[in-house]
Amino acid sequence: MACLVSFTLTTHILCTRTKPNGDYSWTTSSVWPNEGELDIIEGVNQQKQNDYALHTAQGCSIPERGDFTGSVVTPNCDVKALGQAENQGCLVEDTKGSRGYGPDFNNATGGVFATEWTDQAISIWSVSYTHLTLPTSDLV
Numbered sequence: 001m002a003c004l005v006s007f008t009l010t011t012h013i014l015c016t017r018t019k020p021n022g023d024y025s026w027t028t029s030s031v032w033p034n035e036g037e038l039d040i041i042e043g044v045n046q047q048k049q050n051d052y053a054l055h056t057a058q059g060c061s062i063p064e065r066g067d068f069t070g071s072v073v074t075p076n077c078d079v080k081a082l083g084q085a086e087n088q089g090c091l092v093e094d095t096k097g098s099r100g101y102g103p104d105f106n107n108a109t110g111g112v113f114a115t116e117w118t119d120q121a122i123s124i125w126s127v128s129y130t131h132l133t134l135p136t137s138d139l140v
Contacts, residue, residue, distance in 0.1 A: 013112065013113070013114050014040065014041075014112070014113040014114075014115075015110075015111075015112050032055075033055045033056050033057050033079045033087075033089075034056075034057045036054065036055065036056045036057075036060075036077075037053075037054070037055040037056075037089075038053075038054050038115070038117075038122065039051070039052060039053040039054075039055070040052060040113050040115050040124050040126075041101070041113065042091075043101045043102060046102070047101060047102060048101060048102050048104065049093055049094050049096065049100050049101055050093075050094040050096070050100035050101035050105070050126070051073070051091050051092065051093055051094065051101075052070065052091070052092045052094065052124050053088075053089050053090065053091045053092070054077045054089050054090050054122065055077065055079050055087065055088075055089035056077040056078060056079070056089065057078060057079070058078045058080070059078070060076075060077035060078065060090070061075050061076050061077055061078075061090060062075050062077065062090045062092070063075070068092070069095050070092035070093055070094055070095055071092065071093045071095060072090070072091070072092055072093075073091040073092065073093050074088050074089070074090055074091045075090055076089075076090060077089045077090040094126065096126070096128075099128055100126060105128070108128050108129070108130055109128075109129045109130070110128070110129055111126055111127055111128040111129050112126065112127055112129070113125070113126045114126075
């Protein structure tokens, strides 16, 4: 079960009790990666932590250190960047460990992901329902 609410053109909230885990799947457009792809939930196979990723064409990167709590795995968002796996893009690993993705996330009844995209930055926050005082029974 999930809810997707858009408050403005640049802010999105995703509330979910479970996320897929196991084999991977995704969709892309015919002009991918030129229009970019932002993943607020990314993981493959039996991965336990959540990754946040931005996949683009040449010319986009993120700082390796900044005002964020995740760990930068790869800083170049170009899907063909030298020294990175093909299609990897810039990847930030969530520091919540297994609570951010996969079976442990699902067993903990899920959580909330919020994304804000401005002309200055893309910011992503996540919190498990166990850390919220909101009633999860109202989720669609």
